[in-house]
Amino acid sequence: QKEVEQDPGPLSVPEGAIVSLNCTYSNSAFQYFMWYRQYSRKGPELLMYTYSSGNKEDGRFTAQVDKSSKYISLFIRDSQPSDSATYLCAMSALANDYKLSFGAGTTVTVRA
Amino acid sequence: DTGVSQDPRHKITKRGQNVTFRCDPISEHNRLYWYRQTLGQGPEFLTYFQNEAQLEKSRLLSDRFSAERPKGSFSTLEIQRTEQGDSAMYLCASSPAGQAGTQYFGPGTRLLVL
Numbered sequence: 676q677k678e679v680e681q682d683p684g685p686l687s688v689p690e691g692a693i694v695s696l697n698c699t700y701s702n703s704a705f706q707y708f709m710w711y712r713q714y715s716r717k718g719p720e721l722l723m724y725t726y727s728s729g730n731k732e733d734g735r736f737t738a739q740v741d742k743s744s745k746y747i748s749l750f751i752r753d754s755q756p757s758d759s760a761t762y763l764c765a766m767s768a769l770a771n772d773y774k775l776s777f778g779a780g781t782t783v784t785v786r787a
Numbered sequence: 788d789t790g791v792s793q794d795p796r797h798k799i800t801k802r803g804q805n806v807t808f809r810c811d812p813i814s815e816h817n818r819l820y821w822y823r824q825t826l827g828q829g830p831e832f833l834t835y836f837q838n839e840a841q842l843e844k845s846r847l848l849s850d851r852f853s854a855e856r857p858k859g860s861f862s863t864l865e866i867q868r869t870e871q872g873d874s875a876m877y878l879c880a881s882s883p884a885g886q887a888g889t890q891y892f893g894p895g896t897r898l899l900v901l
Contacts, residue, residue: 683827707888718791718878718892719830726888763829772843773888774820775880777829 678702681764681778689786694751698764698778701745705766707773708740710749713761713780722762723749754785789813791893793879799899800869807865808896812881819862820890821854823847824876833877836862869900 681698688694696710707726711719723738725731725747731738739748747766751758761780767773792811800806812819817838822830833852834844838859848854851869856862866873876897880890 679829681829709889711892716876716897718793718894721889721891724889765829767888772835773818773882773890774832774835774843775822775830775890777831779827779829 676701677779678776679764679766679778681781683779683781685782685784687784687786688754690754690756692754692785694749694754694758694783694785696749696751696762696764696781696783698747699745700747700766700776702766702768702776703742703745704768704770705742705776706769707767708738708747709765709767709775710736710738711763711765713763715761719763751783754783756785756787759784791879791881791891793877793893793896795896796894797897797899799901801901802869802871804869805865805867806869806898807863808877808879808898810862810864810879810893812861812879813883813891815883816881816891817859817884818882818890819856820880820882821862821864822878822880824878824895825874830876830878833864866898869898871900874898874900 710723737750764778765775820835821833824830836856
């Protein structure tokens with residue numbers, strides 16, 4: 676079993692819909708939780724960063740972390756065609772020197 | 788702040804050849820990480836530096852791979868005697884002191900071994 680599990684999709688939604696993405700993990704030591712967006716053949720771009728449990732909102736993006744369930748989510752409101760990309764969850768811990776453990780990524784297409 | 792840069796962006800080589808990639812981190816970021824990403828997968832950790840010291844190497848990094856970060860600035864990743872299985876995207880990331888949980892990635896070097 677992988678340390679971080681993420682449904683690869685693909686996920687296709689109409690423009691304006693809410694996109695819901697999630698990951699589960701097994702390592703209870705993880706403290707830092709990130710979502711990256713990756714366009715085809717590009718490097719990952721940091722979207723959201725959360726420390727420990729709780730919610731964080733930035734514009735159309737909301738990240739949620741539930742450490743008790745080892746479950747994290749990313750919501751994208753009012754989705755746009757430009758949001759079409761692969762979304763990667765990542766997490767790290769002081770115990771492993773902040774090396775990032777990634778999910779496999781979910782490919783999202785927002786249809787105009 | 789120009790972001791993390793990597794060179795070259797693409798490299799095609801024949802099996803058995805040596806290749807070297809360069810990464811320039813964000814200025815004053817003391818930690819530098821190398822990852823490898825294959826199609827349909829998330830990046831996997833290879834190695835990392837704090838300043839000029841290489842602190843950890845993944846078991847994915849065979850003895851054909853070597854990385855350096857002289858003077859704690861740019862870093863190089865060399866692959867000797869390349870194999871077809873080395874074909875992947877090689878990503879570099881850096882993080883600032885005191886915010887080691889946050890890593891910023893470069894555009895990657897895409898390697899194809901024929």
